[in-house]
Amino acid sequence: MRRTKTRLGRGLGALIATATAAVGLATTPAAATPAAATPAAAGRTVQPGQTCAAADLGTRHPVIKTTEVTPTITHFKGWYVTQGSTGSHTVTTSTQTTISVSVGLNGTVQGSFAVEALGSVGASLGLNVQVNYSSTSSESNSVSWNFFEPGYYGLYKGTKKVTGTYGSLNCNRIQQGDGSWALKWTEGPDTGNYTTYTALEEGAVRCEDKVPANSIMAKAQGLLDCGSPAATAKHPAGPVPSAKADQAKHDADSAATAAKAAQNIKAPQAAKPTPRAALDCQPGAYKIDVPGKPLNWSAPLLANDGTRLRQSNWTSAHLDNWRLCNVTERNGVIEASLWNWGNGGCATIPANIANQEQAYLTTATCGEDDLQRFYIYRDVPGSTKIGLQNKYTGSMMGHDRYADGELIRQYSSGRQDGTGTYTLTGV
Numbered sequence: 222m223r224r225t226k227t228r229l230g231r232g233l234g235a236l237i238a239t240a241t242a243a244v245g246l247a248t249t250p251a252a253a254t255p256a257a258a259t260p261a262a263a264g265r266t267v268q269p270g271q272t273c274a275a276a277d278l279g280t281r282h283p284v285i286k287t288t289e290v291t292p293t294i295t296h297f298k299g300w301y302v303t304q305g306s307t308g309s310h311t312v313t314t315s316t317q318t319t320i321s322v323s324v325g326l327n328g329t330v331q332g333s334f335a336v337e338a339l340g341s342v343g344a345s346l347g348l349n350v351q352v353n354y355s356s357t358s359s360e361s362n363s364v365s366w367n368f369f370e371p372g373y374y375g376l377y378k379g380t381k382k383v384t385g386t387y388g389s390l391n392c393n394r395i396q397q398g399d400g401s402w403a404l405k406w407t408e409g410p411d412t413g414n415y416t417t418y419t420a421l422e423e424g425a426v427r428c429e430d431k432v433p434a435n436s437i438m439a440k441a442q443g444l445l446d447c448g449s450p451a452a453t454a455k456h457p458a459g460p461v462p463s464a465k466a467d468q469a470k471h472d473a474d475s476a477a478t479a480a481k482a483a484q485n486i487k488a489p490q491a492a493k494p495t496p497r498a499a500l501d502c503q504p505g506a507y508k509i510d511v512p513g514k515p516l517n518w519s520a521p522l523l524a525n526d527g528t529r530l531r532q533s534n535w536t537s538a539h540l541d542n543w544r545l546c547n548v549t550e551r552n553g554v555i556e557a558s559l560w561n562w563g564n565g566g567c568a569t570i571p572a573n574i575a576n577q578e579q580a581y582l583t584t585a586t587c588g589e590d591d592l593q594r595f596y597i598y599r600d601v602p603g604s605t606k607i608g609l610q611n612k613y614t615g616s617m618m619g620h621d622r623y624a625d626g627e628l629i630r631q632y633s634s635g636r637q638d639g640t641g642t643y644t645l646t647g648v
Contacts (some may be wrong), residue, residue: 266341273392273404275600278608279617279641281425281634282388283338284408285345288385292440293318294469295357295421296378299445299461302368306458311365312376317444317466317625318473320382321356323414324613330354332578332616332633338387339417350383350417366425373461374425375445379437380418388412389615392608393553393598402601409554410596411615444469500567500587502546502560508533509543509624510644512606517541517644518629520561520568520584527581528629530620539563542648545597546587555597556612566595570631575614582618582629594642597645605644608635617641 268283294406299357324335337354343350356379364376391409394402420535424439428447432438444466471542509518519531519541533541534603546555559568566584574580587593591613599604609618616631635641 228254232414267390267406269390269406269408271406273406275404275604275606276642277392277404277406277641278598278600278606279619279635279639279643280608280637281334281391281409281610281615281617282406282410283341284388284390285338286386286388286412286536288346288383290346290348291382291384292379292435292437293320293382293418294377294379294437294440294444295320296362296364296423297441297444297463297466298364299463299466300376300425301461302371302374303407303458303575304371307368307371309365309367311343311363312460314362314364314376314468315470316358316362317377317470319356319358320380320416320418322351322354322417324387324415328516331576334389334615334633335415337532337634338415341387342383342385342415342417346383348381348383348419350419352417364423364425368425370427372427372429373445373447374427375441375463375466376423376425377437377441377444378421379424379441380421381437382416382418384414384416386412386414391554391596391598391610394601395553404601407552409598410551410556410611411610411612413615421550421605424581442638473552492545500546500560501548502544503548506539506648508541508646508648509609509621510646511640512642512644513611514623516623517646518543520564520566522564527583530623530625530627537563543568553599555599556594557597558587558593559595568595570611570614570616571592578616578633579621579630580616582631605646606642607645608642618643 281534291294294317297317298312298314300312306475318378322330324330325336330336330352339350364374364378369642387607389409389411390406392404393407395405395407396402424438426432426438426442428442428445430442445464446465511517516530516533517533518528519537520528520542531541540561542562544560545557546560548555561568561584564584567587568582569585569590570580571583572592575592592611594612596610596612598608611631614631616633617635618629619632619636620627620629622638
């Protein structure tokens, strides 16, 4: 029997193995973080505890927390080869399992954070994993094989499905043992799940073949009805039904249907936040400034507009003034709702585009909704520089270019040029 071959699945995309109270803005004098290149700026892998700079406050990097590798059969067909039917055949298989690449809440791979996360997974496992969003259902289902011996075969295509959880490393201030403060890469509160897979393999296996345990070939062999009349009795050349394969497909389809139903339920719930009876807002108001420049976050007057960079003047009508509400703090990271003094709404990413890279920030009626909650990462005391991260999407806030009227948007890894670092200025 010919050895199983590995190939790039058509339409599966490129492979990658490696990848690269008050807010507490104390005025205690402290030395500013050095402007030397950090590991992130130098293109090196970021590790917890490494030094970061104020420009990194608006960025994040993935940290892989768990991994699980499971052989998975995507296409399968039972096939009987008689003494007179050996040789080369092309067999049309049936789709057994449909899997696709996803990182986080949106079921796709969007933005640099997802690509970096999957690259980290591949590097940690020593596997080439898919980074393009694609599905095995679009893969060609034919398998060409050269049969040297008669017998009951399972023709298959399969992959190693890789799943697990990730967290994010964010730049935040840390108090050191001597009481001084420093900016370090630390694991933030954001977490999520990922699914990816290796390149498809295709092959053929018989019941009597000795195959490696926990391999793709062993998984395919398990779908054969070895010992059944179909496998042991004389049978004409051609397809043979497999009850085990049929049951496995039914189970996979049921799981996929349940997951899709859960996602469909989740979306409308996110779109209709429960109104808050009241917000517990701190007394102070702030402007969210671009450091050292006159433009700052200004909330929209119109419901279909977004939060933009504007310069404060007498017509601003408090649209550039924000209060921090329902504030909590865990491990030095503040979580808060951003209430706008001018229009009475809370900063949010619109639910219908929350899964999109560069979705814009706007305001909406304040409600019990993680889309309206933000993590705030702070510079060392004495500096008012911050980075902001949406709790639900995990993305960092930033702007594409410094210009009057430019929208504030979400970026999965933040703006690596430092334009996602802002200043929280009391007014």
